[in-house]
Amino acid sequence: MNRFDKIFSFMLAVEGGYTNDKNDKGGETTWGVTKDEARRNGYNGSMKNLTQDFAKRILEKDYYLKNRLNEVKNDKVALxxxxxxxxxxxxxxxxxxxxxxxxxxxxxxxxxxFGSKTIKALNEVEEQGKSEEFLRDYHSIQRKFYHSIVEYNPTQKVFLTGWLNRVDRKEKYLKEMV
Known part of the structure; x- marks a missing residue:
């Protein structure tokens, strides 16, 4: 399985299919793709019918390639x-x-x-054998970020456990990733 397929496989596992939670600021989503995002990418059908293939193209174009993650040497950091x-x-x-x-x-x-300086820094961290340290620190900041969302907007507390579980699942997936 190539790098991006591993990333997409993880996304499918954590995002699931169609949801339309009134408390979710993203509104209708399928495979993690919001309705607005789907429309910007030319999809005009019901969100319930959005295919995994369409979601994969959006993830690859708008998140993976746009952020130049294909240039990051470490697969786990990119994911x-x-x-x-x-x-x-x-x-x-x-x-x-x-x-x-x-x-x-x-x-x-x-x-x-992610310009050339950020990509270079991420790759230098890998060359120094410190990508695991980067991930530990990055995930710590990610958890704090989710807590800060809830502090700022208590209506989002309903999502906090899921967000934190997502980080835990990601760490587990990364440990098992070859």
């Missing part, structure tokens, strides 16, 4: 950032930059854009 990006948008890339700055001594602009 982790792609997953959080799919779940929380630009916060994932900003927090990756924060992790690199805070824990690894970089001085990247925290803009959520």
């Amino acid at each position: 982790s950032i792609c997953d959080w990006s799919f779940n929380s948008g630009k916060w994932a890339t900003k927090k990756a930059q924060v992790t690199l700055n805070r824990y690894f001594g970089y001085n990247l602009v925290v803009d959520g854009i």
Whole structure:
């Protein structure tokens, strides 16, 4: 299985099929793709009928390739950032930059854009054999981020356990990933 297929396989496991939770700011979603996102990508059918193949194309184009994760040497780092990006948008890339700055001594602009400096930093961390440390710190920041959402907007507390479980499932998947 190639890298992106591993990422998509994980996404399917954590996102599931169709949902329309009134408390979810994303509204109608299928395979993690929001209705607005599907429409921006040319899908006009019922969200209940959105195919996995269509969702896979969106994930690959808008999250994996757009964030240049295909240039990141470590598969686990690429999966982790792609997953959080799919779940929380630009916060994932900003927090990756924060992790690199805070824990690894970089001085990247925290803009959520993975330019050549951010990609180089992620790959240097891999070359130094510190990708596992990066993931530990990044996942810690991700958990804190979810708690801060609930602090800021208590109506989102209903999702907190699921968000935290997602990070736990991701860590388990990464440990088993070959």
